[in-house]
Amino acid sequence: QIEPISDACLCDVTQTGPSHDSLIDSSVSAQTGVSEDPVTAAASPAGKTEADDAEGETCSICFEPWTTAGDHRLAALRCGHLFGYICISRWLTSGGNKCPQCNKPAKRGHIIFLYARKLKALDNAEEVRLKSRLELERGSRRMEQLEGAQCRQQMQLVADENVRLRKEVEELRRWRAQAAFGSSQGASLSSSQRQDSSSGGHYVFSKAVLVSQTGGSRVLSYCEPLGCLLASQPSPQATLVPGFGVKKISTATLKPSQYVPIHSKQIRGLAFSRHQDSLLLSAALDNTIKLTSLMTNTVVQAYNTGRPVWSCCWCHDNNNYIYAGLASGSVLVYDTRDTSTHIQELAPLRSSCPVVSLSYIPRAASSMFPCGGLIAGTLEGGCFWEHMEGTTYTPHILPLESGNCTDMQVEPDSRHCLVTYRPGRANPSLRCVLMELSRTPQTDSRQPPVCSCSPVQTFTAGSSCKLLTKNAVFKSPAGGGATLVCAGDEATNSTMVWDAGTGALLQKMPADLPVLDICPFEVSQSSFVASLTEKMLKVYKWQ
Incomplete structure (x- = not known):
């Protein structure tokens, strides 16, 4: 049904629309191909630009400018195209059920008024393109800055290595000169020892790896099944993942690969079992020891010790047992099959000093020292807990210097232990004493054998020892x-x-x-x- 058109609307169309003669002239010109008068074209140098500008201001049905009020006010369909209200209303009422420009379905109820005094759209395509190029350039610049920082770091490492090599060359030249002229007996002896070492081999610098930029690394261990080194460090993303963990360093490429969070406070001990592949035992000052699977990088078992833990180790005679050395001087024995608490506590025999080192020496067919057990080192000395059977341990106090012991390490095959003493009044230098473990033969059934140690070699270093170096x-x-x-x-x-x-x-x-x-x-x-x-x-x- 077609709505009747009022006389006022007809008057508006008659007054504002193009005349019949002009429409005929335009139609004839289009059909005959007669172009515009050259004089008129020359008088309008803008040409196509003016037509494009006018296109955003006129109705595409009647080609007259739309208004801000009245019947020819600015209106739009859902598709977004603009028309004069009276024109698009007549178009849809007279049977046109599509948009005149895009042919999308439309009806009279879809018409909406746009309340704008002046409508003008800016062409910002060039601006968007330039912004996109700017972001690409910024990203490229950031990558170049990162590569530059990496290159500077590598140059610094190379420079440090160059300085070290120069010092070694100077030292070798000095030793060679001393050996050639025979300046002193001590120098000749040192030179001959150096030559013997060179003939047997020596260590050559391979690579330096940055573990933690802020510091805080403390202990190191090696996982043979996965072929990686484990270095403790604080979390590199402390705000997101606070606490401490370990960083994996591949021994094949000597590159850091992954950080594994484990504890909430500093880690003081790392240990691997000879039988448990990729299962890491760690001890920390947060009163816990934990077992972490390096295959999945997750903690599989945690034990609350109640006191800060300074050291830990596995039992190499029975891989179900693990040990934790506490700040109180006690050693807690855990069975990994029991997830509740420790099964035994080895109380300190002397003062309650922190257990700074724990090492397990397995049983072996040795005439000098066949027994196996736990060597616990404190700041006051050392004790060997002989592992008898099950959870039975017999203590043997080792004859060490009191008050200066900082570390004890074991070489299980040769049945030796290395004891480190800090400088003191009697000995102003750091000393590492190699001890040979021994056990007295049992001659009387009423007197149990005694386990002890005796010094074999002493090595001296500098006069400073503030850290508990392992x-x-x-x-x-x-x-x-x-x-x-x-x-x-x-x-x-x-x-x-x-x-x-x-x-x-x-x-x-x-x-x-x-x-x-x-x-x-x-x-x-x-x-x-x-x-x-x-x-x-x-x-x-x-x-």
Whole structure:
């Protein structure tokens, strides 16, 4: 049904619309192809631009400007196209059920008024394109800045290594000159020991790895099944994941790969079992020890010790048992099959000093020391807890110096332990004493055998020892039954390597900060040793 058109509307159309003669002239011109008068075209240099501007101001049905009021006021359909209200209303009423411009379905009820005095759309396509290019340039610049920072860091590492090599060259030249002229007997002896070391092999710097930019690294361990080093450190994203964990460092590429969160406070001990693949035992000052699966990077078991834990280790005679050395001097024994609490507490025999080191020496067919048990080192001395059967332990106090012991490490094959003493009044230098474990033969059934130790070799370092550095004693990669001793020297910020048999200083490997932990390991029949500081890990290869 067509709505009647009022006389007022007809008058408006007659007054405002184009005349019949002009429409005929336009139609004829379009059909005959007669172009516009050249004079008129020349008088309008804007040409197409003016037509484009007018297109946004006129109704596409009657080609007349729309108004802000009245019947020809500005209106729009749902598709977004603009018309004069009276024109689009007549169009839809007279049977046109589509938009005149896009042919989308429309009806008279879809018409809405636009309340705008002046409608004008700015062409910002160029602005959007320039902003997109600007973001791309900014991203490229950030990548270049990151690459520049990495290059600067690598240059600094190369420069440090260059300085170290220069110092080594100067030292070698000095030793060579001393050996050639025979300046002193001590110098000749040192030179000959150096030559013997060079003939058997020595450690060569391989790579430095940044563990923590802010510092806070403390202990180091090696996971042989996964082929990675584990270094403790504070969380690199403390605001998101607070606490402490370990960073994996691949021994194949010597690159850090992943951070695993574990504890809420500083980690003081890391240990692996010889039988439990990729199961990490960790001890921390948050009164807990935890078992973490490095295959899934998740904590699978946690024990609350009630007191800060300074050290931990596995039982190598029965992998179900684990040990935790407490700040009170006690050692708690746990059975991993019991997830509730500890099964036994080994109380301190002397003063209640923190158990700074725990090492388990397994049973072996040795005439000197066949028994197995736990060696616990405190600041006041050491004790060997002989593991009899099940949960029975017999204590043996080791004859060590009282008050200066900072670390005890074990070499299980040779049945030796390395005891570190801090400088004191009687001895102003750091000392590492290699002890041989022994057990007196049982001659009387009423007198149980006594386990003890005796010094074999003493190694001296600098005069400073403020940190509880964990040193190492292990078999020499050169073979022949030789043993090496590695210790951190705070006075020179270096790792010192001695021959345990002769007591000769073989090498002095520099570090950026005091060395906190030392870990030997083997990869693809090659021997390495890693030294950890608060921020860096340095790896040396035996050649």
